[in-house]
Amino acid sequence: MNVGPQADPVASIAVLADDLTSAGDGAAPFRRAGHRAKVLLSPDSGAAFGTAAPALAGVVAVDLGSRLLDEPTAVITTARAAGAFAAADLLVKTVDSTLRGHVAAEVRAAHAASGRPAVVVAPAFPAEGRTTVQGVQYVHGVPVHETAFARDPAHPVRCSDLARLLPEADHLEPDRFGKLPELIERGGTFVCSAATDADLDHLVLSVPQTGDVLWVGSPGLAAALARLHSRTPAAALPGLPGARRPLVVAGSANPATRRQLNRLRERVDVAAAAVDGDAAAAVHALRSASAPVLVVHTPDGRRTAASDSLTADLAHAVRALVTGGPVDGLVLTGGETAVAVLEALRSEGIDLIDEPEPGVARGILLGPSRVPVLIKAGGFGDEGTLDRLCRLLMDGGSAA
Structure with a gap:
């Protein structure tokens, strides 16, 4: 505009x-x-x-x-x-x-x-x-x-x-x-x-x-x-390799995120695991899965663990899946979840690339694990948002 x-x-x-x-x-x-x-x-x-x-x-x-x-x-x-x-x-x-x-x-x-x-x-x-x-x-x-x-x-x-x-x-x-x-x-x-x-x-x-x-x-x-305040000439947008094994991390309890999670789990190429006091079990289940798209999330219904504990368990699972394989790209939803994951990966933040959708930041982690990442606030998006972001992560490239 x-x-x-x-x-x-x-x-x-x-x-x-x-x-x-x-x-x-x-x-x-x-x-x-x-x-x-x-x-x-x-x-x-x-x-x-x-x-x-x-x-x-x-x-x-x-x-x-x-x-x-x-x-x-x-x-x-x-x-x-x-x-x-x-x-x-x-x-x-x-x-x-x-x-x-x-x-x-x-x-x-x-x-x-x-x-x-x-x-x-x-x-x-x-x-x-x-x-x-x-x-x-x-x-x-x-x-x-x-x-x-x-x-x-x-x-x-x-x-x-x-x-x-x-x-x-x-x-x-x-x-x-x-x-x-x-x-x-x-x-x-x-x-x-x-x-x-x-x-x-x-x-x-x-x-x-x-x-x-x-x-x-x-x-x-x-x-x-x-x-x-647009800048001329514009700083170049780097291309990104497509993620072969993306991991979607859903820690937000917002109803919008839960609807997006439900839509994503309907895909036949998705393997999902909930974390509720046992991060190791979720890691084992996802490492054993043959599906190319992995999802780790907090429970859908009543939770046995406290919210802080669930966030810590999610972050632990993500660190194990990124540093020990097979994950090479992340979609994070929920601000507290994203912070916990970045801290677990010893990242100082992200080198920002673009904003593929309103309220969604895409970049590369600043830290030992230089993987592409998409970060979305829990309350943003329609039912297909996580599905689209996952596909974008797999496609790589940069926004036009």
């Missing part, structure tokens, strides 16, 4: 995320727009912090892991990151498009530490049905606190109204975006509604100097900023 005259090119872009899938989501649109990009697993990965951090060319997206922290610790972590990357040409703080996590506290912490006089908050992600209308966040037309995200086991969403989350903010509908230049000059926090990608494009074009503000949003806003 062409959003009109291009802004001055930016050399450094920092994306601060509260979990790994959000880091990938935030960096992927910039990669697609021609920037080099890395997604780092933790604030200390690859010397993410330090005096040299803002000078790094391209995109550095950092998983702060703050969604899993208590709020005071999340505030400290977010402020530290925003201060470390305050000199970046473009500074983006991602938030979940369903408002999970410590949204208000992290926005305030990032704003205070960023050195930017103003913060623009726009959590809409229209490609996935997440819209902001009159300051209220919706998922496919339903206020987010009335959806399945209200029953999220780790971060249940209780409020859809951004005016209640950020009472200090001014609220703007798209027909008032033209007032942003004078408002930003005064400073403050501005919550911006958006129901379409065109609204988000209108928003970023309404800010004369995008580096003057802290941008807060989901992949929808990142994509709008990336369309404005």
Whole structure:
């Protein structure tokens, strides 16, 4: 999509995320727009912090892991990151498009530490049905606190109204975006509604100097900023070999992921094993399988093990299957699952290649096991998403 005259090119872009899938989501649109990009697993990965951090060319997206922290610790972590990357040409703080996590506290912490006089908050992600209308966040037309995200086991969403989350903010509908230049000059926090990608494009074009503000949003806003700040010439997209033995790892309890898992398991070329307190049994079953596509997942019904234990068991199974064979490519769904797997594989993150679908990051692991990987948030996609991503991993290549 062409959003009109291009802004001055930016050399450094920092994306601060509260979990790994959000880091990938935030960096992927910039990669697609021609920037080099890395997604780092933790604030200390690859010397993410330090005096040299803002000078790094391209995109550095950092998983702060703050969604899993208590709020005071999340505030400290977010402020530290925003201060470390305050000199970046473009500074983006991602938030979940369903408002999970410590949204208000992290926005305030990032704003205070960023050195930017103003913060623009726009959590809409229209490609996935997440819209902001009159300051209220919706998922496919339903206020987010009335959806399945209200029953999220780790971060249940209780409020859809951004005016209640950020009472200090001014609220703007798209027909008032033209007032942003004078408002930003005064400073403050501005919550911006958006129901379409065109609204988000209108928003970023309404800010004369995008580096003057802290941008807060989901992949929808990142994509709008990336369309404005495309890089010429574009950094090359490397080709990928097709995976001969892909492994799909499903740790998310989100109903969307479970539907995708059910569809994938209907394929005749798939062998699946559940992990519920016995990772070794799942590893043995998958190593013995003749099917080319392997799937390891948490149980479908009642679980005998705790959630943290199940995630650790999944990661252990993946490490055994990757380092000891036969797996040569990964599809990971669920942010906590993806972090646990990367840590088990001693990976610092991923060298980002592209975004084959909204909310999906594709890259190569940074670490001893340089295998291709696709990472998807648990709540994203339709029933065929895992099936498509698995086929893409097997096809290799790079996105057009």
